[in-house]
Amino acid sequence: MKTSRIFAFRGASAVALLATSAISALGFLWPFLVSEKQGHPQWIFLLATPCALLLLFISISNNELDTKSIALLAVLSALIAALRPMGTGAVGIEPMWFILILAARVFGPSFGFLLGALSMFLSALITGGIGPWLAYQSFAAGWIGLGVALIPKKITGRVELISLALYGILAAEFFGIAMDLQFWPWVLGGDSQLSYLAGAPLANNFGHFITYHFLSSMAWDIPRAIFTATLILVTGKPVLHTLRRAYTKAAFMNPIEFIERAKAQEGAQ
Numbered sequence: 001m002k003t004s005r006i007f008a009f010r011g012a013s014a015v016a017l018l019a020t021s022a023i024s025a026l027g028f029l030w031p032f033l034v035s036e037k038q039g040h041p042q043w044i045f046l047l048a049t050p051c052a053l054l055l056l057f058i059s060i061s062n063n064e065l066d067t068k069s070i071a072l073l074a075v076l077s078a079l080i081a082a083l084r085p086m087g088t089g090a091v092g093i094e095p096m097w098f099i100l101i102l103a104a105r106v107f108g109p110s111f112g113f114l115l116g117a118l119s120m121f122l123s124a125l126i127t128g129g130i131g132p133w134l135a136y137q138s139f140a141a142g143w144i145g146l147g148v149a150l151i152p153k154k155i156t157g158r159v160e161l162i163s164l165a166l167y168g169i170l171a172a173e174f175f176g177i178a179m180d181l182q183f184w185p186w187v188l189g190g191d192s193q194l195s196y197l198a199g200a201p202l203a204n205n206f207g208h209f210i211t212y213h214f215l216s217s218m219a220w221d222i223p224r225a226i227f228t229a230t231l232i233l234v235t236g237k238p239v240l241h242t243l244r245r246a247y248t249k250a251a252f253m254n255p256i257e258f259i260e261r262a263k264a265q266e267g268a269q
Contacts, residue, residue: 009110013058017113020051024139028181031196032205072246073115076103080119085127094224096123097175098231099239100141101168104148105160106243112145133182140178144171161236165229172225180213 009017026033076099084096100119104112120141124130151163185196194212196205 008108016051016058020139021143023051024135027136027139028178031181031185031209032202034198069111072107073111073118076115077119077122080115081123081126084119084123093227095227095231097144097168097171097224097228098235100145101148101164101171101228101232102236102239103243104145105151105164106240106247109146109149112148113142114145116141116143116145133179136178136182140175144175147171147174160240161233164236165232168228168232169225172228173221176217176221176224177213180209180217184209184212 080096080099083099084094086093086095096119100112100116103115107115117138120138121134124134124137148164148167151160151167155163194208194215196208
């Protein structure tokens with residue numbers, strides 16, 4: 001079953017997305033760009049967070065998200081936020097990602113970006129995990145939802161599930177790399193062979209980071225990738241069917257019409 005998208009980034013909302021992504025990307029990549037060690041670049045995310053909120057507000061004001069779409073966004077965000085703590089303490093067992101990927105497949109990558117970012121923020125409120133890492137997590141999750149656009153729309157059936165599972169593997173590794181990027185400059189100090197070295201050549205710091213990532217995080221990334229891909233392959237068909245059926249039944253983006261009882265009775269006569 002093919003479905004049109006709830007909304008897509010166009011015009012001002014597309015500009016807001018590009019600005020948000022560019023600014024937040026600097027928050028991940030700054031260790032490879034600065035010439036000397038500086039304080040934590042929280043100012044980057046102080047700029048990026050209002051841009052993300054602006055993105056949502058512009059989408060609503062342009063009628064790209066109607067009331068039913070907003071309600072769906074809220075329900076799915078709550079579901080993903082509730083699933084995320086189930087993996088707490090388990091090595092890479094995070095059931096939230098397969099729902100995000102499948103929802104983005106059905107409702108579109110633009111919806112997936114908002115769903116990923118808002119879900120991560122809501123999860124932090126539920127678990128008390130608010131800190132300097134939250135902005136990194138929200139943007140990484142948003143990009144994972146947005147990246148579903150890389151999968152061609154026209155593929156269906158088994159090929160679609162396999163493509164989504166492969167994307168889940170890549171997404172799991174991407175999230176691990178992104179989280180390490182925001183953590184690595186501070187965790188090892190400056191005395192280790194894997195440490196971030198302010199002002200060092202890019203190749204040196206990049207080599208240190210890759211080594212650090214594979215030594216410290218693969219025990220999380222590999223189980224996360226396997227678990228996400230397995231959930232997509234096992235539950236993907238019924239979940240996609242349910243989401244697509246909900247999309248069709250709810251008639252997203254069709255205006256809601258309220259008819260006064262008197263007029264309805266008059267018409268019936």
